[in-house]
Amino acid sequence: GAVVSQHPSRVICKSGTSVKIECRSLDFQATTMFWYRQFPKQSLMLMATSNEGSKATYEQGVEKDKFLINHASLTLSTLTVTSAHPEDSSFYICSARVEVGASPLHFGNGTRLTVT
Amino acid sequence: KQEVTQIPAALSVPEGENLVLNCSFTDSAIYNLQWFRQDPGKGLTSLLLIQSSQREQTSGRLNASLDKSSGRSTLYIAASQPGDSATYLCAVSLWETSGSRLTFGEGTQLTVNP
Numbered sequence: 001g002a003v004v005s006q007h008p009s010r011v012i013c014k015s016g017t018s019v020k021i022e023c024r025s026l027d028f029q030a031t032t033m034f035w036y037r038q039f040p041k042q043s044l045m046l047m048a049t050s051n052e053g054s055k056a057t058y059e060q061g062v063e064k065d066k067f068l069i070n071h072a073s074l075t076l077s078t079l080t081v082t083s084a085h086p087e088d089s090s091f092y093i094c095s096a097r098v099e100v101g102a103s104p105l106h107f108g109n110g111t112r113l114t115v116t
Numbered sequence: 117k118q119e120v121t122q123i124p125a126a127l128s129v130p131e132g133e134n135l136v137l138n139c140s141f142t143d144s145a146i147y148n149l150q151w152f153r154q155d156p157g158k159g160l161t162s163l164l165l166i167q168s169s170q171r172e173q174t175s176g177r178l179n180a181s182l183d184k185s186s187g188r189s190t191l192y193i194a195a196s197q198p199g200d201s202a203t204y205l206c207a208v209s210l211w212e213t214s215g216s217r218l219t220f221g222e223g224t225q226l227t228v229n230p
Binding site (some may be wrong): 044045049104105112 | 158159207219222
């Protein structure tokens with residue numbers, strides 16, 4: 001089945017630094033990937049849609065200069081949290097689908113970010 | 117704006133019991149509905165996907181139904197096992213996104229006691 005790999009699974013960084021999270025589709029090509037954020041005991045909220053070869057589309061309220069997304073190839077999207085603050089501490093999950101429409105979305109295992 | 121609600125928020129049952137998880141959504145113009153399982157600190161595992169034209173989907177001990185007109189879906193788990201303990205999330209996508217952008221409910225945390 002389709003596999004989405006996310007790295008790292010867990011990262012701790014100091015306030016003010018930047019952190020990069022990678023999302024890879026291992027056995028399929030994904031022109032579109034999605035980045036979600038999940039706070040403790042809350043559901044997932046879509047942050048942005050990552051489009052291969054073009055700019056990402058951000059949801060309302062998500063700062064594009066703070067959450068930089070790069071989708072440089074058909075199998076890799078990266079999310080960089082710039083100048084991280086403690087309130088950015090959260091669980092970040094990416095997803096992708098094999099084809100648009102009928103196929104289900106497949107999710108990575110998530111990245112737990114803790115900003116100290 | 118689409119809103120998704122899941123009831124109950126938490127459920128604890130003895131092993132072997134059949135159970136039903138509920139999901140409701142406010143905008144019936146959905147493209148599809150997907151049920152996921154999330155283990156603590158982990159990502160999501162897709163369980164069942166129901167297209168808007170379908171009424172139900174089955175996989176093993178799981179059966180999901182969809183009543184689009186009333187904005188409801190149920191996930192039925194037969195003969196529950198301790199390994200079924202997890203948070204179950206339902207998510208819907210709207211037609212204009214071709215199933216891409218999902219709106220999630222807050223989940224039902226299921227505990228199956230041995």
